[in-house]
Amino acid sequence: MVQQEKQYNEYLSSLNIEEIMATGQKAKHLHLRRKSRRLEAKVRQLKKPGPPRSAYAFFCIEARQPNQKVTEEAKVLAEKWKALPESEKQVYQRRAEEDKRRYNDDMIDWEMCMQQTGNSEILQKYFQERNTVENVKKHLVKRLTQCEESLGG
Known part of the structure; x- marks a missing residue:
């Protein structure tokens, strides 16, 4: 366990700031997507059209x-x-x-x-979550576009 922690710390120290930021954004996006999937499954169980x-x-x-x-x-x-x-x-x-x-x-x-x-609580969460996930996706696409433009792509 100690060795794994040491390897993980070495890995983190080898990353530059852009890679760390990208990893953080990716983790945040994955967390939101996972949370969104669970909520969508609940909504499907409630027979949303x-x-x-x-x-x-x-x-x-x-x-x-x-x-x-x-x-x-x-x-x-x-x-x-x-x-x-x-x-x-x-x-x-x-x-x-x-x-x-x-x-x-x-x-x-x-x-x-x-x-x-x-079930109005689930309904509110569903619409808030959809809005949040869509906003995160738009933000990530915008950031990616800005990065590509700054690199001359």
């Missing part, structure tokens, strides 16, 4: 060829979607808008149910 489908998702469901490899199928579907006239895309866009309305209605019902069953 799934997100609305996009127009492209509706198109893929209809145009899918089940006997193709997933990668090939994704390429073919993307090409078909790009080649699809705007008038035909609007059919899928309307379906996506309807699905978004359905989702919003279901979310209102679900949130009311959470409050009635005494």
Whole structure:
């Protein structure tokens, strides 16, 4: 145990300040992600409605060829979607808008149910956590971009 601690201290002393900061940010991000996953699992158990489908998702469901490899199928579907006239895309866009309305209605019902069953605390944590994780991700991307720009990348 003492030897491991000694090796760990030697390792830490060999790091420069940028590496230490990066390690700290990575650990913080991993901690938030782990915490977020646990919370999302609780929310899933409480049967939170799934997100609305996009127009492209509706198109893929209809145009899918089940006997193709997933990668090939994704390429073919993307090409078909790009080649699809705007008038035909609007059919899928309307379906996506309807699905978004359905989702919003279901979310209102679900949130009311959470409050009635005494799960409003989980609901608050969920939305706070989502906001925190998204902010951390945005911050890390911004910092990475700044580092790349300063290095001339």
